[in-house]
Amino acid sequence: MKTFYRLFAHEFGQLRGITLLLAAIAMGGPLLLLRLELKNQGSRPVPRYEDLFDASGSAALYGSLLVLTLLSFLLVFYSAYWRGKSIYTSLTLPAPREMLYASKLLALLTSLLAVYSAELIGIRLGYAYSLDKLQAIGVEHPMNNGLFLAFLRGDFLRFLLPHDPTRLLSNAAILLAVTSGILYAVLCERSRKGWGALPLTVGAITILRVLAYRLSESDRVWELSGRSLLGSSLFLLALTIWFIWRGIRFYQRGAIA
């Protein structure tokens, strides 16, 4: 256990700096963007926070930050090969190989969750800020329960913080599939296994389709039956298990050197 703790601490340590930076942008970015947007809207601003948030570009910023987190992981991963060749050292460590794998996976997951949490805090701060700003402009009676309504009505905000169990499961499945999938992708690349592109493509298409659906739910209010998304979530979880299982095999064979 102690070995794993140290490995995890080491792997996260490599991501810590960039994660902190991205988290700071997630918390502060909307404040700046909302300020610009409110200035732009002049004396009769849109008082709905979900509209303000989207219009200010904060939603786009948040999507980009999560992608940047993944990119920074790739950077850290490949630097072990390109710069110090530390991958050879790590493979000779007296630790079970699956622990090496698990520590990397958990470090990436932690990094993603940290940026995501910072985004939620940023939404909260942005709400308080725009409420203040709206009152300063002269909107005397802001929307009662505005943050709550924004999380219900805004497609992007509802995606970030769903209130429904099926959507929570969908979020968890996407997060796990992305995390394990990225790691699987680089391991395939390192061990020259081209066929790994197939499950990755299927996974990516599934995730994109779920995202496209969930980010347009409010345009689908007249559709008769909503989707539970249970099928896609279970499929992504199954794919996650496959990614992890294959990933551990790569490590055990030492095929990634």
Place this chain on the structure above:
Amino acid sequence: MRKSPWTQRLLRHTAIPALLVSLAVPGIMALDVFRQKEEAVVLLETLSGNPSVLSDVVLQGEIADAVHRTSFRVAGGQVENRTTLLRQPKAERAYRYSYGGRKRIGLGDDLEYEVGDVGPYRIVARSMSAPDQTGRSASIPAITRPVKKSDGSESRSFANPLEYGLAGDGDKLYFVEPVTREAGGEATIYEIGKEDLFGQAKDSDGAPIRKRVSWPLVPASVDPAKAVDVLGLEVVRGNLIVILYGREGLTLRCYDAGSGEQTGTVTLPDIRIGGSDESEPSKAPVTTQVQEGYRAYADNRANSLTLGFPRSFEENREGWAEEVLSFTFDSEFRLAHRVTVDDPNTRESRLGYGDATAMSYQNGKLYTIRSLNILHSADQQREDSLALPSSIRINVYQEGKRLYQGALITDLNDDLLELPDPSAYSGGGFSYRVERYRTLMNASFFPRNEEVGP
């Protein structure tokens, strides 16, 4: 920059705390945000009268959009509300009868009805949650004779949309042709079992129909004094009420659905429907001009029927006015209450798909709830606009006088905040979206002892 050994040692242990914090933040945020669903506002403000007159009834309804709904309940001076969140945005298909549209019978029923063809007719029922599920009745013969035109062609003319001739009561539907006074022949009320509409074999003719009541029609060309328009049909607890209009004024005839016997008649000679043939002046000294497109509120629990006839615009009056007639069936069929509901400088709220109005006559009082736009002088220029703040008004009338008026204060108008300055708003460019604007839906009054949960 070199880090001190202490900092380095501390940094070595950030991984687990980072993971724990990152897991806790979303949980805390979710609890904090969704706890706010308890903070919806529903309050009853008394504008005039004593609120104790509401104590005999329970008022229930919803303030809803496509993502959440706040059910409220006004009982014994207490206002309670409870908010539920929808899994994903979904348009609420609330009850509203729109003139000429498909008809829904009763609150909470999944079916909507349409009368197909123009004689012979066919009742088509459609499930709102599964539109591919449709049921239909057998062909209903048009017994009334079509009117011969001068060019030799024949046509039927109707006093109201065909759906006015359709009414329902529990598991049965009834239909009568809403023909004008030009028609002759025999008017007939047919009965159709609601269950029979569905599950018929593909090649079958549809749900069987049964004749219940028939009476002869005298065409206006034969005897204009006896000719009547059939405006519509309503059902309350097995009482079939046919609404007729002729020279004698508005006449309601009540039949027993089981035996087909006529059990009562009420005639209101002073009620005149604009646009009808008025070659002979009414006998009544004072007349009330109304329009034929009435709204009916059949209350099976309270055993009463309330009809709201919009007052005629010919009088060039401002605001919304309705002649509201309430009938009871306890010992005999009779007009129990009549009142002119007249709210100057108001307009019925047009926002949303929900029925903003409910009326019920019980305990000797008429209870109404309506969603109104209060028109201020600044609003007059944008009277056609959908997006006016609405005021939910509760009125109680007794013996033709208003006993009580209250307003239900809710968050609903917050959704219109993006239009804060009426004078700057021209009326164009507003588009209603069900997921963005809350409306009053599914309002109804229950007798205090027979209430059902929200």
